[in-house]
Amino acid sequence: MSIRLLTLLLLVAQLTLGLAALLVLLIFVMHVIQGGPFTTNWPVSASATVASFPLAHDGGTIRIDHGTLALNGQDWRPEFAQLVCVWIFATGANVAIQRLKAVLAGVSAGKPFDEQIVRGLRLIGYLLLGWVVLDIVDALIVQPLILSTAQPASGAVALGASISRLEGVEPAQAFRMDFHLDFLKIASGLFALALAQAFAIGKRLSDDNEAIV
């Protein structure tokens, strides 16, 4: 795959990310203007179950479909929290893609051992590790916000956090919000940092070589 094609794909990814983030913002603004209901989505540990149940005190509804929980409630905070997380992710991803494009441009220009490339790769590594932290923060903020809103009207249905024990309900009616650490992101971040270190060593060797006649 040529570097020009890769750069083009990165540009497409950047545009897609920007549009998606803008769309999420517009949807939230529309929900605010309409006065609700606000929607939030989160993965749940329920395989192919499709269920829909109302919330207590006419607070809205929850729909669980193929491992995804869709909350339709009057509380704006879960959707807002998710919007903030989406925007933080989109900003980080945009910076990472921008740096990756600069790295590719440097490599294609025949200057792989440039200080800018080393710094770019290092930043990409930190951003990938930051993505894992963002996932954790997202789970720590959005999960409790959804759970504080989503109180099922019927006692026969239970919804809990990913580490909760749901007792007293049928196993088919117990839904646990899903969360797991993505080790691929951690490995990718560490790999980018190692690559940055290798390029930094390469730059030092290149500088030394240039200073010897």
Place this chain on the structure above:
Amino acid sequence: MPIVVTLDVMMARRKMPLNVLAERVGISVPNLSLLKTGKVKGVRFQTLDAICRELACQPGDLLEFVDDPAAE
């Protein structure tokens, strides 16, 4: 650095211009200029060999050790 390059002295003695020596040694004029002014980290034996051959001198005629306790 306590190593002082005295290439300019030897070039003046042999009346050898920079561009001529650079061409004969096989390195660029800017690189030879950097070597002459002592702004390099190292010299390859290959380069030293070619310079000594062209200037008919010893490596000791091109490099000098000057002990400078203040630099340490």
